Amino acid sequence: xxxxxxxxxxxxxxxxxxxxxxxxxxxxxxxxxxxxxxxxxxxxxxxxxxxxxxxxxxxxxxxxxxxxxxxxxxxxxxxxxxxxxxxxxxxxxxxxxx
Amino acid sequence: xxxxxxxxxxxxxxxxxxxxxxxxxxxxxxxxxxxxxxxxxxxxxxxxxxxxxxxxxxxxxxxxxxxxxxxxxxxxxxxxxxxxxxxxxxxxxxxxxx
DNA sequence: TTACTATATGGTAATTTTGCCATATAAATT
DNA sequence: AATTTATATGGCAAAATTACCATATAGTAA
Numbered sequence: 001x002x003x004x005x006x007x008x009x010x011x012x013x014x015x016x017x018x019x020x021x022x023x024x025x026x027x028x029x030x031x032x033x034x035x036x037x038x039x040x041x042x043x044x045x046x047x048x049x050x051x052x053x054x055x056x057x058x059x060x061x062x063x064x065x066x067x068x069x070x071x072x073x074x075x076x077x078x079x080x081x082x083x084x085x086x087x088x089x090x091x092x093x094x095x096x097x098x
Numbered sequence: 099x100x101x102x103x104x105x106x107x108x109x110x111x112x113x114x115x116x117x118x119x120x121x122x123x124x125x126x127x128x129x130x131x132x133x134x135x136x137x138x139x140x141x142x143x144x145x146x147x148x149x150x151x152x153x154x155x156x157x158x159x160x161x162x163x164x165x166x167x168x169x170x171x172x173x174x175x176x177x178x179x180x181x182x183x184x185x186x187x188x189x190x191x192x193x194x195x196x
Numbered sequence: 197t198t199a200c201t202a203t204a205t206g207g208t209a210a211t212t213t214t215g216c217c218a219t220a221t222a223a224a225t226t
Numbered sequence: 227a228a229t230t231t232a233t234a235t236g237g238c239a240a241a242a243t244t245a246c247c248a249t250a251t252a253g254t255a256a
Contacts, residue, residue: 001143001144001145005124006120008120009124010120012123012185012189013118013120015191016114016118017118020115020118021111022099022104022106022110022111023099025107025111029107037232038234039233044103047099047215047216048215048217050216050234051216052233053234054234056234057235058213062191062193063193063194069222069223071232072230072232073223073231074233079191080187080190082187086187086188087110088180089180089181090110090114090184093162095112096161096164115243135202136202136203137202137203145246146246147202147204149244149245149246150203151202151203151205152205152245155204167203167252169253169254170200170201170202170203170252170253172203
């Protein structure tokens with residue numbers, strides 16, 4: 001792929017890749033009403049704690065969420081709540097019949 | 099992952115996965131001013147024609163674009179132009195320093 | 197019909213992503 | 227200090243994605 005196109009679209013694609021998993025999409029929705037600790041995600045998702053931790057790390061590394069450790073718990077929160085607004089458009093996309 | 103969460107977020111994640119590649123993000127931007135035929139994407143992207151065709155198939159299968167064959171060419175167009183509006187938010191996401 | 201052009205598809209190897217297990221780390225509690 | 231609790235990390239195998247090459251297909255032109 002031509003370098004100038006790659007340069008222009010790679011950053012976008014990295015953020016979007018971070019969004020591209022059902023568990024991580026749930027996480028963002030789940031954070032819409034405020035911060036949550038890791039154990040809450042684990043409880044809701046029914047995934048292994050290490051798996052949840054890795055999904056949160058993906059969101060964190062992309063810049064979509066921030067975190068804060070308080071006592072034994074780590075609390076995650078949305079860094080860019082505007083992300084919640086993109087889902088109406090996403091939901092409006094309909095798969096073609098084939 | 100719990101079934102009800104998977105059910106709710108899988109459709110979203112499928113559309114977002116279709117977005118999650120620099121070449122496909124370029125394609126959507128490139129379609130913002132109207133339909134283009136496959137050869138134009140190939141020319142702009144500098145990727146193999148078969149690779150371009152497969153990227154377009156991903157966009158097509160997700161419902162993000164539609165196509166029409168006219169003569170020897172196949173013209174693709176945006177089916178959901180609202181998708182162009184999500185990129186401002188995506189661009190506003192900043193990677194954490196580490 | 198034959199040849200040519202634009203696009204799609206099958207195959208495959210390299211890379212990336214995912215999810216679990218085991219374990220490490222850090223803070224709180226005893 | 228030793229134990230417990232919450233979270234993160236390393237390792238690995240399975241699955242998904244990517245890009246190319248070779249080839250198939252469909253439309254056009256000769």
